[in-house]
Amino acid sequence: MFAQVSKVFAAIPGANGGGLGVIPEGVCAGTVVTTLGAAGLAVPPESDRGNRWCAATAAGAADGDEKRRETPNVGTSYYAVGVSEMAGTFIAFEGPDAAGKSTQVRLLAERLRASGVDVVATFEPGDTRIGPDVRRLVLDIASDGLDARAEALLYAADRAEHVAAVIRPALARGAVVITDRYVDSSITYQGEGRELGRAEVAALSEFATRGLVPDLTVVLDVPANVRVARKGDDVDRLEREADQFHQRVRDTYLELAAAEPERYLVVDGTRSPDELAEVIAEAVEKVMVG
Ligand code: TYD
Secondary structure, three states, rough: OOOOOEEEEEEEOOOOOOOOOOOOOOOOOOOOOOOOOOOOOOOOOHHEOOOHHHHHHHHHHHHHHOOOOOOOOOOEEEEEEEEHHHHHHHHEEEEEOOHHHHHHHHHHHHHHHHOOOEEEEEEEEOOOHHHHHHHHHHHHHHHOOOOHHHHHHHHHHHHHHHHHHHHHHHHHHHOOEEEOOHHHHHHEEEEHOOOOOHHHHHHHHHHOOOOOOOOOEEEEEOOOOHHHHHOOOOOOOOOOOHHHHHHHHHHHHHHHHHHHHHHHHEEEOOOOOOHHHHHHHHHHHHHHOO
16 A cells, blocks of 8 residues: 655755755644745745745754744745645666666556556656757767766756656656666766766756655665676667776665665665565555655
8 A cells, every 4th residue: 555645855955055954854844835035045946836835944944843934034044845745756766787677667667556656657868858869979889988077967967857847747746756767876877987076976966956856766786797697788888888887886876875774775686576576665665655
């Protein structure tokens, strides 16, 4: 049984330097602000209109409900936080190439749909109107020698359009969005694989997504020999990279997951697809019931 619950789904730093970490769930419950745009306050994106929004001073949010304000103090650090009355659930699948992500995305989508859940299964790069062109640009071996920063920006551009045109509208109507790759792919492949720096690439993705973070990220972990054996001959530009590149990618996934265990599920991608689907469904159900 899957249930949809309201939840805090995004924190947007205020113009005066707010955005002090994770806002506890429920902090803003009950506060409804329909018009935003008071001095310095981050205005919610168009696609979030219709959701419930509240504004809180940084101190107020940290302290809980008492100091919560519907109108921020001018000159105080604060952030805005969206509390959607019908927010969906956002699940990302990540992992090295050939880890079995697309199979698990499909199995999870089928399972949820069978329970009557509205599901949007999607992927990066490429699942938008402009996506196929961006995908071709980054993955085609004809782009060999593409500057690493240009590559990172292309993935970020694809992600920005993906979030704005596909993911946020679906979440706003209460769907479960399952994406095959998201921000962590850029942090692992461009940040560490291409050695552009984790923090730099994370900042780029934060700009692209306006800070939209998955409720749960499932990392399918596979050792190098399995990845090589599974991928076959039809490899794209990224898959052709050296083993050390892919080792950095794998290690970084595991580090990201270890740093935030409550938001990640790491599974052994060498287990059978059906076994994996069970473990993943259990974790997703927990996230959906809050
Ligand atoms: P994908 O089609 O998911 O390939 P696979 O099925 O082999 O996992 O992704 C295409 C490639 O793009 C993959 O090698 C990972 C890479 N990639 C990045 O380097 N950065 C990113 O931000 C994303 C989304 C993908």
